[in-house]
Amino acid sequence: MSDVLARRDRALSPEETEELLRDRLGDGLQRTVLEYGVFTVWVEQDAWVQAATLCRDEPLLAYDMFDNLFGIDAREEGFDVVAVLYSTSTGNRIALRTRCAGGRDEPTCPSITDIYRGADWMERETWDMFGVDFPGHPQIGPRILTVENFEGWPLRKDFHLASRAAKPWPGVKEPAELDEDGNVIERVPHIGDAPGPYDLDKAMAEQAQAMNPRPELDGPEDDDDADDEPAEVEAGPDDDPTVSGAEKAEARRKAQAEARAKKAAERAGGDGDEGAAQLDQDVYDQLIAEGKSERIARSKAKAAYIKAQRAKEGDA
């Protein structure tokens, strides 16, 4: 490890590299850019192969590792090709960049496969994605990533993403989208979507409860609902050992719902009498006398009352 790092002392600075390249390439070198630690050298199309050769063979540069090669859409001016090279001895990296000849219609860029073996597939990919032809490449086709009969050049900007053309964004609004006044539209996450630590969970649950209160049960209406199937309630959740657990649970749930409905009805006021009126008082008294609980007695009395009502309707 130490021997690798020791050689770093000989590494040329970007300025020195530029000076060296300018000396060798002359007008072939257009300009250099150093941003975010990336040293980009723009070269003329004609000097592309020469620049790559120089980078590899010049002992002071010694860019021995081929890192990357790809295309970039350069709007109406056509396409750029970037080759990223790295030197394992100096630790320097350089990005050679050139604008393809031929504009947007027939972009071409000389191949550097003879200089760096790794450029082979990278150039095939660039051709596949941008339609940039690489004269001198041993075999640019068939298309490397897309299917053989694919039409179009997918990474060109005029090739639209089909899913986005059909539906702008799968959601309400795009993230950080602006409204007409230039304000950021914030997407409101719907409740229950945010996992997190316990405190946050609790806060979210409370917030959810506050925003979605349990719908208040409507007394008389709910009574009717419960009355539709009186037989099950009649069975009594705790009395009959033959009923299965599920049935018991069902009965208990119904009974509880009924009790809630009762309370709601009582709260509503005035409905209490009406509720009592719907009971078969004889059955109720008899059951209470037998020592059943008030709840069971009420439900059975109510069931008896409804039976009687239906029988009356049937007769009529």
Added chain:
Amino acid sequence: MSDLETTERVLPSNAPGEDVAFEILGDGDFPTAEMSLSIGPAHPATHGVFRIVLDLDGERVRGARPVIGYMHRGFEKLAEYRDYRQIAALTNRHDWLSGFCNELGVAIAVESMLELEVPDRAQWIRMLMAEWNRILNHLMFIGSYALELGAITPMFYAFREREDIQHLMESATGGRLHFTYNQPGGVKIDLPKGFLKRSAEISKVTRERFDDYVDLVLGNEIFQGRTVGVGPLPQDVALSLGITGPTLHATGIAEDSRVTEPYLKYGDIDVEVPLGENGDAFDRFYVLLHRIRASLDIIDQIHDHMPAGPVNSKLPKMVKAPEGAIYVRTENPLGQLGYWLESDGGRTPWRFKMRTPSFSNVQAIPYLMQGALLPDAISILGSVFFVVGDIDR
């Protein structure tokens, strides 16, 4: 093709005194025929939809043509239509065995462009997770490579460890494969209580079990017979092809971005890079295996360094990278991952190029297989260590 004109007499050495001799016709080669053999796209040895066409002369491979692209999902195009924060969800899918390390690159790229300051704790957490992810990845390949060579047991051992580590990472990130734990400016949420203790425990157990792998696989005579001297890769070819990761380290070049271009806090700790000598399949596996130990060493150092503090910084409501281009290289489990992020100042990247390690590494397969025997072809294919999604993107 065999030359039948020559003959050779061979006296078997194990029958001294007996007048038995074999006469071999020709130069010892069988008469062979040429054929083209297509392996894949769905073949167990290619672990994924990857096809390779072998031109055979008898059992000798005369040429190999990998056919890729069956899994191309167009991530580079999709990234151009997404917010900088959303790209992480795309990047942790191309190499599904190292999701965390993938996200790291894009987070660093956006942070550098926005000049966001990342809290120390977030950086150490990122390193910790990245190293655990590296071990996860390597364990998978230890299991699968041995499986390809006919040994089924290491797979079970590897998955025992993988399960523990996945549980650990799941406790912090909520994901087992696609973590999406990074965000520009830090990590999504702090580590849960007891995470570091559990991490230290698993590190200790994995270290104890590390010797099992060495004995089970590296010390195995059959494994050595199948890999030693198979598919050697010279240094200059490796560099010219842009090969990185264990495949490069096996040739003896210690090019590891954690050491040569430290990102996060790798500069503050010792990173050991295990090296091979010959660049053959055995060395590639040796390096892969010993990278687990090196990662465990790093994890132990991270435990000692982990500071307290915030884990993320406030992001502006709209993340807009300034105009310009950045190239971020991180050391992924399979090699160096490079992201070229070019922005035109808008909400989405203008160009997002993924330089994935598997794509470059698989380019070496035609070179490695040239002249190899057919059974060795499987041994070579597995030893390059690639993930098909990482090739096709």
